[in-house]
Amino acid sequence: MRYIDELDFAGKRAFIRTDFNVPLDDKRNITDDTRIRSVLPTIRYAMDKGAKVILASHLGRPKGKRDEKYSLAPVARRLSELLQRDVPLAPDCIGAEVESMIGAMPPGGVILLENLRFHAEEEPNSPEFAQKLARLCDVYINDAFAVSHRANASVGAITEFVKECAAGFLLKEELTYFYKAMEAPARPLVAIVGGAKVSGKLKALENILEKADKMIIGGAMANTFLKANNISVGTSLVEDDLVETAKNIMAKAAAKGVKFYLPVDCVVAEKLDAQAVIKITTVQEVPAGWMILDIGPASTAVFGEALYDAKTIIWNGPMGAFEIDAFSRGTMAMVSQVANAHALSIVGGGDTDMAVHKAGEASKISFISTGGGAFLELLEGRELPGVAALKKCGEEK
Secondary structure, three states: OOEHHHOOOOOOEEEEEOOOOOOEOOOOOEOOOHHHHOOHHHHHHHHHOOOEEEEEOOOOOOOOOOOHHHOOHHHHHHHHHHHOOOOOEOOOOOOHHHHHHHHOOOOOOEEEOOOHHHOOOOOOOOHHHHHHHHOOOOEEEEOOHHHOOOOOOOOOHHHHOOOEEEEOHHHHHHHHHHHHHHOOOOOOEEEEEOOOOOHHHHHHHHHHHOOOOEEEEOOOHHHHHHHHOOOOOOOOOOOHHHHHHHHHHHHHHHHHOOEEEOOOEEEEEOOOOOOOOEEEEEHHHOOOOOEEEEEOHHHHHHHHHHHOOOOEEEEEOOOOOOOOHHHOHHHHHHHHHHHOOOOEEEEEOHHHHHHHHHOOOHHHOOEEOOOOHHHHHHHOOOOOHHHHHHHHHHHHO
């Protein structure tokens, strides 16, 4: 796979696939521009090297048809501010008018294409649609890690119709940090896995067991493991069909010498509600009819001790229902412990990223991934389709 700084951009049209799927408020103002800022080094590099820069992204789920609610106009405005130059928004992402606009651009110019998902052919990886996109450019750059686990036309098929393909700086950084953590980590490597369901992260758990020295389990998924240890968890979310699987994972961890940590106490309530009465109890004493909604202070202390000698930490998934303040303390405490650990720390997953920013500790984390699903697929040990397409492009051409 080639990288952006290995290419000659002079006089070429560079198609840069970004992920500008940013959150908007009711007035269509961007509430978090992290995804835009993260790709600026790639954009500026191509502009400085004399390329005609063509930016492409999706926004939301317009279901394959034009919907002004999902127009990239707010992104074009924010890009203009950040780049301190006008970034026009093309009326579409393919077609004669767009080609004409790109043709009239000066070297070092930049344009943003309208939402790729206004075309139903984007998500099914249509070769015909990809070919139309490829007509716009001479060079293809993928800097959209967060969608590189999807074989969309602008991520996969387009590479078959462009002579030169490469990864942008953000994609390179994402992969570099991940492989540093999982393939050649400074040890001990501690993996923290939280979130709601074991089923969504089963393959990741199995793959992590092959790599990690310690594994910490939190969030609602811990309930299934607690039940596998014959602990009653009241009305907590449990995946009964995966209790045996949870037993097998713990047995495998023991056989491999991987230290496996589960909550020892918890915050419980009769329902998931900000106004609910809560109390802290050991996991063995969860009242009937109550549910576990966060880890407790003793669990926070135990997990902190497990992190004390860590040299590498990789974290995906919150410790509880952190979106409600009463059930956020476990996750916030874990953010603090990871942020202040003397270790390379890598955080991935939308909820975990949100918790880190909410806690104001983002600057202390070594790397915060921009992708949720893509990060999880890497944890599963799978190669991302977008990365595979870049490699194939390099081999063939």
